[in-house]
Amino acid sequence: MEQFLTFGIVGLSTAAIYAVIGSGLVLTYTTTGVFNFAHGAAGMLSAFTYWQFTVGWGWPVPVALAVVLLVLAPAFGLFVERVILRPVQALGEAERLVMTVALLSGLIGVARWIWDPNVPRPLPVFFADRAPFHIGPVAVTWHQALTMAVAVAVAVGLRILLYRTRAGAEMRATVDDRALVGLTGADPVRANKVAWILGTQLAAIGGILIAPTVQLDAAQLSLLIVSAYTAAVFGRLRSVPLTFIGAVVIGCTESFLTGYLPQNDYLPGLRLAAPALLLFLALLAFPHRRLRGRDRRLAPVPIPTVRGTLVFAAATIAFGVVLASVLGEADLITYGAIFSLGVVALSYVPLAGYAGQISLCQLSMAGIGAVVWAHFGAHGQLWALGAAIAVSAVAGALIALPALRLSGVYLALGTAAFAVVLDRWIFSLPAFHVFGVKVALFDQGSVEVAGPRVFGLHLDSGTDLMVFAAVCLALASFGVAALRRGRFGRRLIALRDSEAAYATLGGNLLTAKVLVFALASGIAGLGGALYGMQQRSVTAEQFSLISGLPIFLVAVIGGLGAVGNGLFTGAALVGPTNALVTVASSLQNPVALLPALAGMGLGDNPDGIASRFRRQWEPIARDRIALTALICWLVTAWLLRLGDLISGWTFLWGALAVAVALRLWAAARQAGAQARTRPSAEPEIPVEWWGVRRAWRPEDGEVLARGVTAR
Known part of the structure; x- marks a missing residue:
């Protein structure tokens, strides 16, 4: 007692x-x-x-x-x-x-x-110099x-x-x-x-x-x-x-x-x-009252074209090939995470971007995929990659079952709780047996992760694994784009807009949520397996809730509805941070704050910046002279790097500088061409005088409707 x-x-x-x-x-x-x-x-x-x-x-x-x-x-x-x-x-x-x-x-x-x-920092308790007093047999400090x-x-x-x-x-x-x-x-x-x-x-x-x-x-x-x-x-x-x-x-x-x-x-x-x-x-x-106000801003989700998606997938693979050929082995391990973490970030697109389901445990799903691949793909068996995706998808489906009655902040809390349970308990378990089958996770430490065997080739070098991860990201991005264009993608958009309306019109909420959680978790599991391959060994701490927050933040900043958000998140999260630390190691702590600072600036651009980047770089894609010049420069610089005539960093910074210069030149050329062909600008007329001082236009009704909706 x-x-x-x-x-x-x-x-x-x-x-x-x-x-x-x-x-x-x-x-x-x-x-x-x-x-x-x-x-x-x-x-x-x-x-x-x-x-x-x-x-x-x-x-x-x-x-x-x-x-x-x-x-x-x-x-x-x-x-x-x-x-x-x-x-x-x-x-x-x-x-x-x-x-x-x-x-x-x-x-x-x-x-x-x-x-x-x-550095340990013990803090003394209050009144540490006073002896405890007793309440019955119990001592109370x-x-x-x-x-x-x-x-x-x-x-x-x-x-x-x-x-x-x-x-x-x-x-x-x-x-x-x-x-x-x-x-x-x-x-x-x-x-x-x-x-x-x-x-x-x-x-x-x-x-x-x-x-x-x-x-x-x-x-x-x-x-x-x-x-x-x-x-x-x-x-x-x-x-x-x-x-x-x-x-x-x-x-x-x-x-x-x-x-x-x-x-x-x-x-x-x-x-x-x-x-x-x-x-x-x-x-x-516990029953929860409806959250006050709007749960989310309902921004339109763009429909990617087949041609645009194919170009993006090819560019992703080309980017991976170029990086793999110009970086050293140590840099390959560091920057290879651009594509593997990009796959993890891509899982937010169907889940949060299409279906509007907020999840804070996607990196935990990636940890499940990494563990499954580490144990079943120890000799590079490619089928184990499918097993990693499948097990992660099952875990995601299990989350979706209770998540049926949760939304908004409650869903975020539930997924955060699930991530903490994995961090603090499940991932720390030693090996155990279920129905005679041995189940091993991180074995209270780290697990070694091998590369896959593809068509009889063992992909074990940093170069091979980076290209393989880039190919996986390209295929996953193409699949997510195809999902958006398909019937199920349209259903997910309807689910995001109004769960009640979706159910009223005959949609099955349970089926939709289970499928989208399973899909997103399977994608995250693939990213976790790729990340483990590139790191060679992984620990449970690398897949914790705190470690996953920067990925979530950068994915939101990029724009959850954009298919290219996976590559954007991986590049933005891994590239600049490690590059700045390489230039000056003293910048490690300030650089770690960049995702948080960018997330705090979300109010300036709540719809994401990946689409803005696309619009900014469209001029160079439309200008044949600028595009040809850029491709010729990249090929020339790449050949110089392969011949060890320039360093990898010279190639990367030079490519970036030339690309920016050509983009500005192409934008200026297009602006000049438009100015020459544009008729003289008419004076701006206030909206209340439309149809009076100038003729009514068919698009005016849509403009007014959008203004009322925005308010």
Whole structure:
């Protein structure tokens, strides 16, 4: 009984921290409508800052707490609200979700940049010099008592704020109708600011309280938010009391699992994955109200032509051949990921771009594909590549079954929980047997990955594997383009536009979601197998949730509806970052922030930039002289590189410089030709005078309809 009570006290103290963090998450969401994935990262950054002040610089604890909680945390909350999220407030839930995911990735990168993750940073508990007191047979530390007292104070303070003050009334009213609140004389913008300040302060309090009891690690502390997510889902994202109850369930479950879980090689990860499992179960068990506002912006999805797709596939293969011939063996391993990670990114196109299903576990699906290939394709058997795709597709279909009743932020939470379960438990399992069949994953370490045998040839060199990956990306891109042109692609677009309308018109939601999740996961599994081949050996950490966030961000930036987004994501994610690090190794940490910074700039171009790049480079494709000159230059420079007359980097930078110059020249030529053939421009006439000062045109009705729809 004494042991039970001891673990109960530990669980309640942990639950108090989860309740504090979760209540801040609920407060922010219910007031602003933004589910902040970076909420835990704000607490993590506060914990590191508190450590720097107290341990690193020797500040007194009260002064450090005052600076962090009363100055830095409010300032950070205001910065996030004003600079990052207010510009995208009018966009859909998906775009705002991406912004907070970018912020999460960026804060982890900033923490790793400032504080070396390889240096341990122990943080003493509060009142460490005082002996614990006893409640019956159970010893309670003063840190635990302080934690529970803070949670009670937060609960009481939030109740008074929300129901006894004008600011609280404004915050609650803003949830229902921002425009109506403004008409009553209240200020919804001020309510948002207050919510972000309080939410960030609560995250900071939770991060500082929990940091002394865990390892001060950026990713680990940020993922503690999974437990707060679960508590918030218990509260259905709107009830602070239910959030506290959910926190008690989670904290006590973790504590009792620590004390009573049987000791063997298969269950330690279960305790670490318990919050994610509870989150997944809570999402399935509890009814969820409809998300406010638009779940996503319904941008048109272009239909790629057969000719354009064939040209793109050929260009992808040519790009792979050229890179494979000009790079050294070490660079081949580094830059080969352009095509393998490009395949993983391509899986977002049918899933999120066509069907509108947000998933944060695509890199985890890639990890499944890498493991299957590593064990079944150890001797290069090509059929094992099909097995990797099939097993990954089955895993994706299993996700789709419970995802049928989830959408928007709930679906993102569910897939993130699934990724964390794989990270913390499944991928860490040792080999086991199922019905007499041995199942091995990462064997609690790394697995060696071999290259395939194609037509009797063993592709094992970096050159062979890069070309093979480029061919696979080209074929996968062609298949995704064919899907968009086909009947099933049109059904997925209809599913994205309105699930209710899709079901009303006879569509089967379960079948559609299972198929698209299976397809996307199979593509990701192919990318994971290719990535493993190029890296030669892989670990579970390479397929974690945190590792997958930059791929997701760059894919969204590129434009989820574009078939060429796979190559764009791979090139943008792998190329510039590694090139800059090669030029100056000191840029490694700043370069790691680039995907997050680009994701935060999504509000300037929410439809993606891959299509913009295509439009910018169209002039050179339409100008025969410029296109011929570019091809001749590339062939000449390539031959010079093959003859070792120039270096690989000279070839790449020279090709880029000549291509940019020819593009500008071609654009100028076309602009001049259009100016010579264009009739004299008529004065611009305001829209309200169309049909009066000038004749009505057939396209004017469509222009006006588009303007009304946009508003």
